Amino acid sequence: MESQSKSSEILRVAGLTKQFGGVVAINDLSFSVQRGEIFGLIGPNGAGKTTVFNLIFGLVNPYQGDIFFEGSSMKGLKSFQINAKGIARTFQIVKPFHQMTVVENVMVGVLNREKSIKKAREISMHKLEIVGLAHRAEDLSTSLTLAARKKLEMARALGTESKLLLLDEVMGGLTPSEVDEMIEVVRNINREGVTIMLIEHIMKAVIALSSTLTVLQNGQLIAQGEPQEVLRDKKVINAYLGGGEENLA
Amino acid sequence: MILNDFMLSMIILIALWAGLAGSWNLLSGYIGQLSLGHVAFMGIGAYSSGILFTTYNVSPLIGMAVGILVSVLVAIIVGFATFRLKGPFFSMATIGIAEVLRNVAHLMKDMTKGSIGLTIPYKPGLVNLVFESKWGYIGICVVYLIIVMAVTYFINNNRFGYHLRSIAEDETAAECLGVNALKMKLKAFAISAALTSMGGTIWVQYVMFVDPESIFSFAYSIEMVILAMLGGAGTVIGPLLGSLLITPLTYILQEALRDYGSGLYLVIYGLILILVVLYLPKGLVGLWKDLRFKLKRGSLDGKPIEKLGNS
Numbered sequence: 001m002e003s004q005s006k007s008s009e010i011l012r013v014a015g016l017t018k019q020f021g022g023v024v025a026i027n028d029l030s031f032s033v034q035r036g037e038i039f040g041l042i043g044p045n046g047a048g049k050t051t052v053f054n055l056i057f058g059l060v061n062p063y064q065g066d067i068f069f070e071g072s073s074m075k076g077l078k079s080f081q082i083n084a085k086g087i088a089r090t091f092q093i094v095k096p097f098h099q100m101t102v103v104e105n106v107m108v109g110v111l112n113r114e115k116s117i118k119k120a121r122e123i124s125m126h127k128l129e130i131v132g133l134a135h136r137a138e139d140l141s142t143s144l145t146l147a148a149r150k151k152l153e154m155a156r157a158l159g160t161e162s163k164l165l166l167l168d169e170v171m172g173g174l175t176p177s178e179v180d181e182m183i184e185v186v187r188n189i190n191r192e193g194v195t196i197m198l199i200e201h202i203m204k205a206v207i208a209l210s211s212t213l214t215v216l217q218n219g220q221l222i223a224q225g226e227p228q229e230v231l232r233d234k235k236v237i238n239a240y241l242g243g244g245e246e247n248l249a
Numbered sequence: 250m251i252l253n254d255f256m257l258s259m260i261i262l263i264a265l266w267a268g269l270a271g272s273w274n275l276l277s278g279y280i281g282q283l284s285l286g287h288v289a290f291m292g293i294g295a296y297s298s299g300i301l302f303t304t305y306n307v308s309p310l311i312g313m314a315v316g317i318l319v320s321v322l323v324a325i326i327v328g329f330a331t332f333r334l335k336g337p338f339f340s341m342a343t344i345g346i347a348e349v350l351r352n353v354a355h356l357m358k359d360m361t362k363g364s365i366g367l368t369i370p371y372k373p374g375l376v377n378l379v380f381e382s383k384w385g386y387i388g389i390c391v392v393y394l395i396i397v398m399a400v401t402y403f404i405n406n407n408r409f410g411y412h413l414r415s416i417a418e419d420e421t422a423a424e425c426l427g428v429n430a431l432k433m434k435l436k437a438f439a440i441s442a443a444l445t446s447m448g449g450t451i452w453v454q455y456v457m458f459v460d461p462e463s464i465f466s467f468a469y470s471i472e473m474v475i476l477a478m479l480g481g482a483g484t485v486i487g488p489l490l491g492s493l494l495i496t497p498l499t500y501i502l503q504e505a506l507r508d509y510g511s512g513l514y515l516v517i518y519g520l521i522l523i524l525v526v527l528y529l530p531k532g533l534v535g536l537w538k539d540l541r542f543k544l545k546r547g548s549l550d551g552k553p554i555e556k557l558g559n560s
Contacts, residue, residue, distance in 0.1 A: 057425060079424035088425070095422035097415050099483075099531075108415040109426035111408035120408070140542065160427050 010035040010164055010195050011056075011087075015065035018055060018219075025051045026219040028065070033164070033212075038186070038196045040210030040227065044239055047216040049199045050092055053166050057089055058082050069164070084112070088157035089166035092199070094149040096141035103128060103137040105152055109159035127155040131185050147178045154185065164195045171202045183208050207231070215239065257383040259497055264390035265451060267492035269469075270476035271397035272444035275404065276437050277474070278482035281417030282335070286343030288470040289350050290320045290442040294449025295459045299367045300360050302377070309378040313450040317443045324442035328435045344467070351465035366460030369453060378454040386455050393451055394489070397444050401485045404440075413437055414483065445473075468515055472499070475518060479525050481534025490533050495521075 011033040018026040026048045033039045041049050054060045056067055058079050067074045069085055077085075088109070097105050106124035107117070114120045128134040131151040136144065141152060150170045157165055167186065171179050183205050190196050190209075200206045206213065206227065213227040217239040223230045230236060273287045297319055298312025323346075331342040354361045361367065373381045380386055404410045415423040416430045424430050453459045476495050481487030502514040529536060 059421065059425075078429075079421070080427050080429045083425060083427035091422065091425075095419045097418040097422070099418060100411075100414065104411065108411050108423065108428065111411050112427040115408060117407065156426060 008034045008036075010070060011197075012068040013052070013056075013065070014068065016052070016055060016067065017064040018051060018060060024219055026055065026063075029216075029219065029221055030065075031214055031221060031224065033195060033197060035163075035195055036190075036193065037211040038190050038198060038209045040206045040213040041197060041199045041216065042201070042206055042213065043216035043222075046218075047239075048219040049216055050168055051219075052216070053089055053168055053197075053199065056082070056087065056166065083109075083160055083162065086163040087166065088160045088162035088164070090150070090153035090157050090168055090170055092168040092172065094146070094153050096144070096149055096152055098140070098142045100141060101138050102133060102141055102144065102152055105141050106155045106159045109156050113161060124155070124159055127158045130158060130188065131155045132181065147174045147182075150174065150182070151185070154189070158189065158194075162194070164197065165189065166197045166199075168199045169201065171200055171205050179205055203231075254383070257387065259500070261383065261386045261390050261455065262500070263492050263496045264387070264394045265448060265455070266472065266476060266496050267489040268390065268394040268397045269445060269448040269452075270473045270480075270488035270491060271394070271401055272441050272448060273473035274441075274477040274482055274484075274488050275397075275401060275444065276441035278477055278484070278487070279404070279410070279413040279417060280434050280437055281483075282332075282434075283340045283474070284343040285340045285467075285470050285474065286345070286347035287441075287445055287473050288465050288467070289343070289347040290324070290445035291449035291452065291469060292347070292350055292354065292461075292464045293320045293323065294446030295453035295464050296354060296361060296367075296449075297446070298378075298450040299369065299453045299459050303367050303369060304360070308376045309450055309454055310376060313447055316446040316450055320442040320446035321439045324438040325435055328438040332431055332434050332438075344470075347465055347467070347470060351461045354461035354465065361461070364460055364462065366458055366463075367453075369457040369459075371457070378451070379457075389451055390455075393447060396447075398485060398489065400440065400444065405485055409433070409436070417483065468518070471515075471518060471522070475522050475525070477532075479521070479529070479532055481532030484532070484534040487532050487534045 009032050013032070014030050016026050016029040017024070029052070041052065043049055051060065055063055056074070058074070058077050061076075069087060074082055074085070097108065103121060103124050106127050107120045110120040110123045114123060125134060125137060128137055131154050133148060133151045133155060136148060141149070144152060154167070154170060170186070171182050174182060179202055186196060186198070186209055198206070198209060210227050213225065213230045214221060215223040215230060215236050222235045222239060223233045269291065273284065276282075277284045294313065294316035297316030298309040301307035301312040301315065302309050327346055331339055334342055355363050369379065371379060373379050378389065404413070412423065412428045412433050415426070415428055416433060420430050449464070453464070476491035477488045478491070479495060480489065480491030499514060502517055506513040525532070531539070
């Protein structure tokens with residue numbers, strides 16, 4: 001395992017299974033994410049994509065199987081410990097701190113590593129510049145549009161200086177031009193060396209960004225590989241269109 | 250002269266209650282979990298110094314330190330057990346703790362004299378925290394208030410304050426950003442309990458009497474909540490603002506409604522609390538901030554706001 005930690009694999013999910021009562025949300029799921037890539041995770045509604053993120057972040061406990069980050073198991077760790085190891089996430093349903101200004105929202109995460117308020121503010125401003133939100137820094141987060149709130153989620157996650165970033169539908173609900181903007185933002189973050197896991201419904205963004213694409217259905221992996229190939233896969237088309245052979249005409 | 254004396258008492262009570270409400274604020278105002286049993290720590294402070302002073306003639310200053318230690322210990326144990334509870338369940342647990350301590354005070358008759366209560370001997374002097382003139386008490390209470398506000402100001406403007414406020418707003422989001430919520434909450438609880446306990450010692454030295462029913466009264470817990478919430482929970486100045494308004498009102502109401510039943514002012518308290526929660530959830534400070542924000546917004550015609558302080 002020691003030699004593995006320096007390898008290109010940053011995250012490995014092995015035999016992950018989670019049941020909620022009688023419902024099997026995630027069923028024997030295994031995959032690995034390579035350092036520096038953008039790993040797309042798609043699937044129809046209810047496939048279990050967000051549950052995978054919640055499991056990685058220790059928000060749903062306990063579970064069967066295991067999750068390894070840089071070679072070490074993360075089973076039983078709490079969210080803040082997982083963040084400390086180098087993983088950050090955004091929430092599909094945005095969770096801004098309403099009473100705080102935009103820059104203060106980012107400072108919360110930055111302040112885990114930086115004691116000085118002044119320096120934390122500078123670092124946070126830089127993160128806001130990356131996502132293109134610096135001009136709203138002193139506004140209350142409640143005054144932001146949905147697109148801006150999603151950017152704020154990203155800036156906050158970036159503020160924790162994580163190596164792996166889990167993005168949960170950061171493009172959902174955005175206008176086409178905002179999506180284009182966001183694609184550029186994600187690409188720039190990735191270029192700075194951050195590995196990205198992306199849950200997304202907007203295919204344009206998925207195809208433009210992902211180096212690997214994984215498709216979930218009913219908590220199971222049904223396809224994985226190059227985005228173009230995966231999207232031509234019969235099982236994937238059936239999963240999305242829900243049909244039999246006639247849909248493939 | 251009577252008026253003058255009354256006004257001096259008022260200053261003492263305003264400062265003391267502002268300090269107590271400020272101590273409550275450091276826990277509930279910042280982490281957003283409502284403690285309805287903070288009187289527990291007031292009682293620990295009052296009894297620690299009260300017992301040591303009356304029975305062993307130990308200076309209440311030392312008694313205050315003992316009270317702080319005991320309170321911090323109780324806060325950590327209670328916090329560990331109850332911070333997993335959310336919303337009304339946490340509040341109910343805190344009420345329970347105050348009730349348990351009230352009964353403990355009744356049971357430990359050897360030390361507390363039970364329901365007869367402890368009477369503080371009149372031995373004026375700074376070391377004894379007993380004063381001939383009301384000015385002495387004003388001095389102590391103002392110093393106490395300054396300590397509470399200084400601690401709050403320091404926390405508010407440091408990373409601890411940022412983390413506490415993030416937990417109050419969304420604990421899950423805060424934890425995913427690396428904030429250790431339980432540890433932060435325990436720290437806040439310990440500091441809050443210590444300061445409340447200090448206030449308890451000052452209270453008993455001023456009133457010169459303590460018995461389980463009065464010191465562990467639910468009304469005192471509520472008073473801390475109302476003062477802080479009306480002024481603005483989670484702010485530095487809020488509890489003082491609340492005390493300036495409510496403490497004189499309490500006295501006036503108690504006097505005016507005396508003939509109609511001694512607890513009637515509590516009904517009015519309850520009404521105030523409901524109105525504050527419904528229409529002024531961020532308190533007077535929040536109202537002021539919103540107004541200022543709107544005014545600036547209007548004058549700048551929707552352009553970015555220059556600066557919005559977090560004082």
